[in-house]
Each structure stands twice: as C-alpha cells, then as structure tokens.
Amino acid sequence: MTDMTLYIANKNYSSWSLRPWLAMKQAGLGFREVLIPLDLPDTQTKIKAFSGSGKVPFLEHGAVRIWESLAICEYAAEIGPRARLWPEDPVVRAHARAVATEMHGGFAELRRNMPMDIRSRWPERNRQSHCAADIERVVALWREARERFGKAGANGKGDFLYGGFTIADAMYAPVTTRFVTYGATLDPASMAYIEAVNSLPAMREWTEAARQEPWEITYPVFRQA
Ligand SMILES: N[C@@H](CCC(=O)N[C@@H](CS)C(=O)NCC(=O)O)C(=O)O
Numbered sequence: 001m002t003d004m005t006l007y008i009a010n011k012n013y014s015s016w017s018l019r020p021w022l023a024m025k026q027a028g029l030g031f032r033e034v035l036i037p038l039d040l041p042d043t044q045t046k047i048k049a050f051s052g053s054g055k056v057p058f059l060e061h062g063a064v065r066i067w068e069s070l071a072i073c074e075y076a077a078e079i080g081p082r083a084r085l086w087p088e089d090p091v092v093r094a095h096a097r098a099v100a101t102e103m104h105g106g107f108a109e110l111r112r113n114m115p116m117d118i119r120s121r122w123p124e125r126n127r128q129s130h131c132a133a134d135i136e137r138v139v140a141l142w143r144e145a146r147e148r149f150g151k152a153g154a155n156g157k158g159d160f161l162y163g164g165f166t167i168a169d170a171m172y173a174p175v176t177t178r179f180v181t182y183g184a185t186l187d188p189a190s191m192a193y194i195e196a197v198n199s200l201p202a203m204r205e206w207t208e209a210a211r212q213e214p215w216e217i218t219y220p221v222f223r224q225a
Pocket of ligand 1: 009013014015016017038044047054055056067069070
C-alpha cells in the first residue's frame with residue numbers, strides 16, 4: 001500500500017492535474033488518487049481543506065506536502081530516478097527544464113482559447129488563429145528539442161522531445177490533447193509527436209477515465225458562442 005496521495009481535478013478538464021499524474025505514472029510510482037470535481041459549489045471548500053493555494057494538483061507523501069504541478073513532477077523525478085524524468089546530461093537537462101518551465105509560466109492565449117476537453121472533438125470551435133503566436137512557439141520548441149536531442153536519443157530511445165519520456169513531455173501532454181480536440185492542423189513532425197504522447201498507455205487510461213466522468217463544464221471562451 002502506497003503512502004502517496006495525488007489530489008487532482010476532473011480528468012476531462014484539468015490540464016494541471018494531468019501533468020504530474022502522467023509523470024508519476026511514467027516513473028512507475030504507486031499512488032492513490034483523490035479527485036475533486038471543479039466548478040461545483042463545494043469545490044473550493046474541499047480543495048482548501050488540504051491545499052493552501054486553493055488549487056490542485058497537490059501531493060501528500062508521508063509528511064511531505066507539495067503543490068504546483070511542476071514541483072510535484074520534480075519530486076517524482078527525485079524519488080524515481082531510474083525513470084530519468086529529466087535527462088542526465090546537464091546541457092540537455094537545462095534545455096528540457098527551460099522548455100518545461102516555459103509551458104508552466106506561459107502560453108496564456110493558447111490555454112484560454114483552446115482549453116482542455118480531452119474526450120471531445122470540437123473542430124467547429126477551433127480557435128487556432130486566436131493564439132497563433134503561442135502555437136508557433138510551441139511547435140518551434142518541439143522541433144528544436146526533437147532535432148537537437150530527441151532524434152539522437154539524448155534521454156534514451158523514443159519518440160518524445162528528448163528521446164525517452166521526460167517531464168517536458170508531461171508538461172506539454174495537455175497541449176497535445178488540445179490540438180486533437182480542436183482539430184488543429186500542424187506540420188507532420190508535430191502530428192507524429194502528438195500521436196506518440198497520446199499513444200502512451202497512461203494517456204489512454206486518463207482519457208478513458210475522462211470519458212466516464214459525468215461533469216460538463218463550458219469554458220468562458222465558448223459561453224457567448
Ligand atoms: N500553477 C498551478 C495551477 C493549478 C490550477 O490552476 N489548478 C486548477 C485546476 S486545473 C484548480 O485547482 N482550480 C481550482 C478551482 O477552479 O476551484 C499548478 O501548476 O499546479
């Protein structure tokens with residue numbers, strides 16, 4: 001029995017929850033999950049009972065308490081070092097950290113215009129043109145990582161940004177699902193990367209659970225439509 005509990009929100013909608021959940025799964029860490037549905041009258045009361053920030057994801061591991069998705073991913077990398085969630089080479093690792101951090105702190109337009117709705121297909125809600133600069137930057141980062149490090153297998157063999165799966169891939173996993181949901185048209189290399197991420201057994205498990213969820217949320221960006 002594990003003494004790790006990851007608090008998350010709706011698998012269909014909570015992109016921040018998906019990131020550490022996926023990293024922890026990829027690292028082979030056993031954990032219990034507790035899901036707090038978003039957008040309900042008691043959501044904040046429930047989350048604030050354990051998380052001072054009023055947000056999930058949130059990890060409890062014995063006496064350890066960690067909030068913020070990227071900090072939880074970092075912890076997973078430290079307690080599961082064999083998974084190589086960060087590349088060993090400091091140069092490659094620094095690049096992967098920059099790529100992951102840019103996602104954590106940025107791409108607001110992409111997140112606002114193409115919110116995660118992993119089980120749905122909304123080509124008619126495609127707002128690619130409203131966040132074109134963000135998408136261009138995401139695709140450029142993917143291309144650079146793949147060309148410089150991924151293809152050479154800097155973090156082992158694989159079709160991910162640095163070859164084998166890293167936290168950088170976990171950070172962009174929700175973005176890959178958004179491109180699928182809204183039927184974005186991207187270059188072939190980006191499409192291949194999206195396919196690689198979404199073919200992971202853990203991604204399939206998360207998506208299947210999202211399909212079973214009863215909650216429906218309409219994002220502000222679509223409310224007037
Ligand atoms: N910077 C935080 C963002 C976390 C966040 O915004 N979580 C959302 C769910 S995706 C949340 O908990 N919202 C609480 C609410 O809407 O009541 C992280 O990286 O973990």
